[in-house]
Amino acid sequence: MKTPLFLSLFVTASSMMQAADPFATITSDCNAMRPGDSFTMSEQPAFSPGERGTGRVWHMPDAADGSDHRRTYLMKGDTLVCLEYPEYLTFDATSDTVRLTSAENREMRVDYDQAPPVLRFPMQYGDSIASPTSGRGLYGKRIHIGHRGNAYIVADGTGSLTDGTDTLRHVLRIHSRHEYRRFMSPDTAQVSAWMDANVAVDSLPVFTDERHSWYRAGSRYPVMERVSSAVSINGDTILSRAVTLLCLPELQRTDLGEDQDNTGLLARITMSESDRSGKTDAGDSIDGFPATVDAILGADGHTVNVTYTISEEADVRLGVFDALGRTLCSIITPAVAPGTHEECLSLSSPPAGNLLLTVWINETNSTFKVRTE
Numbered sequence: 427m428k429t430p431l432f433l434s435l436f437v438t439a440s441s442m443m444q445a446a447d448p449f450a451t452i453t454s455d456c457n458a459m460r461p462g463d464s465f466t467m468s469e470q471p472a473f474s475p476g477e478r479g480t481g482r483v484w485h486m487p488d489a490a491d492g493s494d495h496r497r498t499y500l501m502k503g504d505t506l507v508c509l510e511y512p513e514y515l516t517f518d519a520t521s522d523t524v525r526l527t528s529a530e531n532r533e534m535r536v537d538y539d540q541a542p543p544v545l546r547f548p549m550q551y552g553d554s555i556a557s558p559t560s561g562r563g564l565y566g567k568r569i570h571i572g573h574r575g576n577a578y579i580v581a582d583g584t585g586s587l588t589d590g591t592d593t594l595r596h597v598l599r600i601h602s603r604h605e606y607r608r609f610m611s612p613d614t615a616q617v618s619a620w621m622d623a624n625v626a627v628d629s630l631p632v633f634t635d636e637r638h639s640w641y642r643a644g645s646r647y648p649v650m651e652r653v654s655s656a657v658s659i660n661g662d663t664i665l666s667r668a669v670t671l672l673c674l675p676e677l678q679r680t681d682l683g684e685d686q687d688n689t690g691l692l693a694r695i696t697m698s699e700s701d702r703s704g705k706t707d708a709g710d711s712i713d714g715f716p717a718t719v720d721a722i723l724g725a726d727g728h729t730v731n732v733t734y735t736i737s738e739e740a741d742v743r744l745g746v747f748d749a750l751g752r753t754l755c756s757i758i759t760p761a762v763a764p765g766t767h768e769e770c771l772s773l774s775s776p777p778a779g780n781l782l783l784t785v786w787i788n789e790t791n792s793t794f795k796v797r798t799e
Contacts, residue, residue, distance in 0.1 A: 447480070447551070449643040449695055450584040450598040454547035455687045457646055459519050465647060465673055465681035467497045472668035475638040475652050478599070480551065482585030484640065486594070486650055487670060497671065522547045523555070526604075534571065536563035542577035542604045551598065554580035560621060565610055572617040575606025575633075587640055587650060592753045593745070593784075594675070596643035596695065604635045632658045644692040645675045646685055696780055716740070721783040721796045728773050730755070730796055735766040736787060743786035746771055746796070754781075 470487045516528045518541065525541035538561035546555055556578035563571040583599035607630040609620045620627065634656045639648040654668035679685075718735040730746050745756040754773040781796035 447584045447596055447598075449596040449691070449698075450551065450641075451643070452545075452547060452549040452581075452598060452600070452641055454522060456644075456691055457641065458547060459524075460646070460682075463646075463682055465678055467651070467671040467673040469497070470670040470672055472652060472654065472670050475599075475601075476583075478582035478601070480584050482583050482599075484583075484585060484587050484597070484599070486587040486589045487672065488589050517544060528561075530563075534563060534565045536561045536571055536573055538573070543579055544602055545579065545600070549581050549598070549600070551581050551584050554578060559604065559606060562617065562621070569610050569612055570614050570617040572609040572611075572621045573606050574609075574621060575604065577602070577604040579603075587642065592756060594642045594649060597649075598641045598643075600637075600639045600641065600648075602637045602639075606633050607631065608633060629660075631664075634658070642675060643695060644688050645678050646682060646688055647673060647678060649674055649678070696782060715785075715792045716787045716790060717785060719783070719785055719792075719794050721781075721794055723777075723781060723796050723798045724770070727776065730771045730773065730781065730783065732769045732771060732783060733766065734769075734785065736762065737764055739763055740787045742767075743791075744769060744771060745784045745786075746773060747782045747784065 473485065473487065476482065476484045513529050513531045515526060518525050518527045523543055524545040525543055526538060527541050528535065528537045530536070538559060540558055540560040542559045543555050543557055546553075556576065559573065559575050559577050561571075561573035563573070565571050579600060579602040581598055582601045585597055585599075587594040587597050607627065609617060609627065609630060611617050611620075636654045636656075638652040640650040641647075642649045649672070651671045652668065653671065654666065656663050656666040658664060673681075716736060716738070720733045722731050723729075724731055732744055734742070736742070740762055741758070741760045742762045743756070743758045746754045754775060754777060755771040757769070757771065782793050783796050784791055784793045
């Protein structure tokens with residue numbers, strides 16, 4: 427048996443729709459598993475995956491609220507193995523499509539000859555891939571097993587993740603689902619006959635494995651996943667389980683070390699957003715944005731001085747981000763009166779590269795480049 431490891435993954439076949447967010451895209455350079463990579467995801471209580479579509483805002487649980495249980499994922503050569511619940515899952519990552527090749531635990535092992543697809547590169551909103559699946563194995567080292575079903579993966583949403591305080595933007599959600607029936611027999615011939623049959627036996631239990639994964643631009647692996655499985659007979663669910671997993675961008679950077687491809691992507695995002703809505707002169711305002719904003723980095727390099735003017739009372743939130751996408755400061759002030767206001771924001775850590783200030787006026791937001799003297 428291989429060492430517990432993993433990586434959650436996902437998709438693309440033909441582009442059916444134009445990406446709603448040009449940066450919410452999975453590519454081989456930025457998101458393929460790298461040999462030797464190892465990172466840890468923390469378990470959180472399961473929650474609803476939310477809606478699909480563009481411009482979505484998904485809830486992200488507070489990492490501090492999770493259990494002490496952790497899952498470590500590791501890539502060896504071109505094979506990725508992972509411990510999911512009581513099962514070890516092995517993935518083949520040798521091509522642009524990542525597939526589940528085997529699953530095993532103390533009692534059972536199944537090898538797939540038609541392996542379920544789990545991820546494909548590149549992928550953007552609307553891309554999908556589906557295929558039939560089949561596998562054979564042993565239960566208790568003597569009972570033969572046959573698996574047969576269908577799997578699909580689809581990039582079904584773009585938007586942002588928020589825990590109410592911090593927000594991750596340019597997020598692509600991947601949804602994968604594998605539904606199959608399992609036949610068990612002490613006779614290899616019976617399993618083979620069932621595997622070769624044209625129609626599945628309706629009376630057999632239906633197993634469903636489902637995963638929602640949120641990829642944030644600039645992070646190689648999913649920052650959040652919801653993993654669930656269920657068993658049903660004649661339409662009635664007899665067993666189900668689910669869990670949420672988190673590995674936020676700052677933790678990925680700690681675990682993975684240097685990632686030039688994603689560092690370059692974050693720099694391109696920073697430049698694009700600065701060109702579109704950033705400041706070059708003090709006191710500029712964005713067309714349609716209900717505030718005039720100026721932000722300048724303090725002489726000590728650890729503070730940002732913000733001046734903003736609003737014409738109507740509003741709830742105001744200020745967030746400072748660096749070129750790596752880290753949130754260095756975030757404050758919320760409710761019911762701010764009309765007029766000009768000043769804030770001195772203390773940064774939680776030294777910034778990496780250019781700084782961006784995102785300002786929310788009620789539900790409207792815009793991003794500005796922080797000036798330096």
